[in-house]
Amino acid sequence: MAGTTSADGTLISYDRTGTGPALILVLGAFNDRGAGAALAERLSSDFTVYNYDRRGRGRSGDAPGSGVDQEIDDLSALLAEAGGNALVFGYSSGAVLALRAAARGLPITRLAVYDPPFLVNGSTPAYWTALADRIDALVADDRRGDAVELYQTRGVGMPEEVVVQLRGAPFRPALEAMAHTLAYDARALASPADLPATVSIPTLVLHGVDGPPVLSGATQAVAQALPNGEYLGLVGQTHDLVPEVLGPVLCDFYGGALTAGQRGRLT
Structure with a gap:
């Protein structure tokens, strides 16, 4: 490294x-x-x-x-x-x-x-900017799990039932650790x-x-x-x-x- x-x-x-x-x-x-x-x-x-x-x-x-x-x-x-x-x-x-x-x-x-x-799916730069702002707010409130699930549903388009099933996945803590970076991704997509x-x-x-x-x-x-x-x-x-x-x-x-x-x- x-x-x-x-x-x-x-x-x-x-x-x-x-x-x-x-x-x-x-x-x-x-x-x-x-x-x-x-x-x-x-x-x-x-x-x-x-x-x-x-x-x-x-x-x-x-x-x-x-x-x-x-x-x-x-x-x-x-x-x-x-x-x-x-x-x-x-x-x-x-x-x-x-x-x-x-x-x-x-x-x-x-x-x-x-x-x-x-x-994708008719989204606009404004859509991704708003999503990034919501992620920032959730992370600021120490709701990292909610930020992960917001991006999974509104960013990736995963079905709600799949997101719920993944809550207990062994990799979930790693996702929450990088939850704040999802706002960076959303702002990149606000192109x-x-x-x-x-x-x-x-x-x-x-x-x-x-x-x-x-x-x-x-x-x-x-x-x-x-x-x-x-x-x-x-x-x-x-x-x-x-x-x-x-x-x-x-x-x-x-x-x-x-x-x-x-x-x-x-x-």
Whole structure:
């Protein structure tokens, strides 16, 4: 484990594995770097992979008033740590954060995003901002469990009965520990509608075709709006990260081209 210091002095911890071009993983809500460990291992034969804890999670620090700007600063610090520029892979809300960083002009050379929940189900930036404010209020009242369940239902779209069943899950304390960071995710998703059109670097939008249907339209809309974007639907995949499937696709994309067989799976 290593670390770098963000612009506001916050320590951002990461694991660095492998050799080759630098590749940074930006994970989503409820994720620390443990969620990306298997994918990092799969990619480490081709890349130097930086798998980090976003601020407020795992072993990374945090600071009052953190939000999108500070998280983009964190990624900027990692890019400097990686040599000044890097490939980036973003997952779920981390995918939208990565898009926002690319739009800000961070030195990302090629970007792949998996299931970016961009303005899903008719939601608006105002919807996500209001959700973030409600999460902040619940955390301030020490109602972290309620904040977790609010994001699960209003952010992720999980059915109420499933949320209730998960209250006793062994990983529930870990979710509550990072409950305050859910406001960071919600504010990342409060992105302007023209965000994809402002990202000019080569970008691959991946979608797990057998995952939540609401993400199908969102991912295709992002790909269509990107000036230099491609869309790849992964048949048989859900919203979960499966290294055996993602590894070959990412290697080919970051190398400059998808194979004819992979393009045949475009939907």
